[in-house]
Amino acid sequence: MNNKQQTAVAASALAVGAAxxxxxxxxxxxxxxxxxxxxxxGGSRGLxxxxxxxxxxxxxxxxxxxxxxxxxxxxxxxxxSRSIEASIITCDxxxxxxxxxxxxxxxxxxxxxxxxxxxxxxxxxxxxxxxKLRDFQDAMATHFWGPLHTILAAVPAMRRNGGGRIVNIxxxxxxxxxxxxxxxxxxxxxxxGLSDSVRGELAKDNILVTTVCPGMMRTGSPFNGWxxxxxxxxxxxxxxxxxxxxxxxxxxxxxxxxxxxxxxxxAELVITWPAKLAVIANAVLPEAVALGMSIANQLxxxxxxxxxxxxxxxxxxxxxxxxxxxxxxxxxxAAQNNELPH
Numbered sequence: 001m002n003n004k005q006q007t008a009v010a011a012s013a014l015a016v017g018a019a020x021x022x023x024x025x026x027x028x029x030x031x032x033x034x035x036x037x038x039x040x041x042g043g044s045r046g047l048x049x050x051x052x053x054x055x056x057x058x059x060x061x062x063x064x065x066x067x068x069x070x071x072x073x074x075x076x077x078x079x080x081s082r083s084i085e086a087s088i089i090t091c092d093x094x095x096x097x098x099x100x101x102x103x104x105x106x107x108x109x110x111x112x113x114x115x116x117x118x119x120x121x122x123x124x125x126x127x128x129x130x131x132k133l134r135d136f137q138d139a140m141a142t143h144f145w146g147p148l149h150t151i152l153a154a155v156p157a158m159r160r161n162g163g164g165r166i167v168n169i170x171x172x173x174x175x176x177x178x179x180x181x182x183x184x185x186x187x188x189x190x191x192x193g194l195s196d197s198v199r200g201e202l203a204k205d206n207i208l209v210t211t212v213c214p215g216m217m218r219t220g221s222p223f224n225g226w227x228x229x230x231x232x233x234x235x236x237x238x239x240x241x242x243x244x245x246x247x248x249x250x251x252x253x254x255x256x257x258x259x260x261x262x263x264x265x266x267a268e269l270v271i272t273w274p275a276k277l278a279v280i281a282n283a284v285l286p287e288a289v290a291l292g293m294s295i296a297n298q299l300x301x302x303x304x305x306x307x308x309x310x311x312x313x314x315x316x317x318x319x320x321x322x323x324x325x326x327x328x329x330x331x332x333x334a335a336q337n338n339e340l341p342h
Contacts, residue, residue: 033115039106039116041146063087064087115166124311165207170213180301233301
């Protein structure tokens with residue numbers, strides 16, 4: 001065996017050994033969710049509700065937080081119909097006082113917080129020309145300040161309890177900038193940075209932080225998004241994109257992947273192969289990705305007059321194409337995941 005062959009064999013042995021060690025370490029971090037106190041922000045619908053259903057089946061003691069009391073009540077009824085009990089707390093995590101009150105109430109009721117899932121989110125879709133400073137402020141309040149508020153409030157309780165898990169639901173838009181999603185992407189980039197930064201600092205306290213960056217998921221969320229500019233056209237492309245079978249993932253499958261990552265305390269989870277490939281491409285060929293985004297922007301709806309500055313919900317932006325057969329999967333998810341108006 002020559003030197004090159006020996007080097008190749010040694011490198012292969014090291015790689016296999018490292019993989020086995022990593023697998024053993026991951027298994028050693030595993031926790032059971034039965035009887036764990038779990039807080040899910042944005043838990044009243046969509047991905048948050050899907051995560052609650054899965055954790056409820058594992059016996060977690062759930063607390064759902066969201067801004068809309070009626071939505072929370074419907075979520076509680078949905079879970080009760082599946083023999084899952086959950087407490088609900090009305091809360092805007094973007095407000096520090098409310099976030100701290102949320103944590104205090106959970107600690108009072110449950111004794112501690114074992115798992116914190118920062119899932120609350122909003123999305124504004126439209127050209128930069130129609131986005132105002134308030135759009136960026138609202139996105140930052142929900143996606144950055146909200147998780148920061150809950151993390152700072154929950155960490156002391158987790159330390160007293162000997163550890164915990166924090167899951168921050170960012171986005172592929174928190175790794176790659178996407179046209180017509182500037183406030184969303186900017187705030188999700190901030191959340192990704194926050195999550196990655198605190199992971200190293202909290203590990204000493206046995207608090208493991210997982211950053212989740214999903215690609216497109218079929219949870220029904222487009223109907224509760226906010227659209228500017230040519231809002232009907234913006235909603236149409238967004239809803240159709242959200243329904244593409246090969247480019248998107250079923251919301252329940254995504255929720256199970258997130259729970260698995262939390263169970264083992266994984267550092268990061270990127271969901272969907274298109275999202276994983278996009279992250280790799282952006283790291284290796286950033287100029288090519290930038291060119292692709294520029295081309296994509298040319299295909300998106302153009303800015304309109306001042307009327308486009310007004311944000312309209314997905315329900316106010318329906319068109320001949322959405323809902324339609326092209327959005328069947330998203331429509332179905334919306335009906336299943338408490339995304340429909342009542």
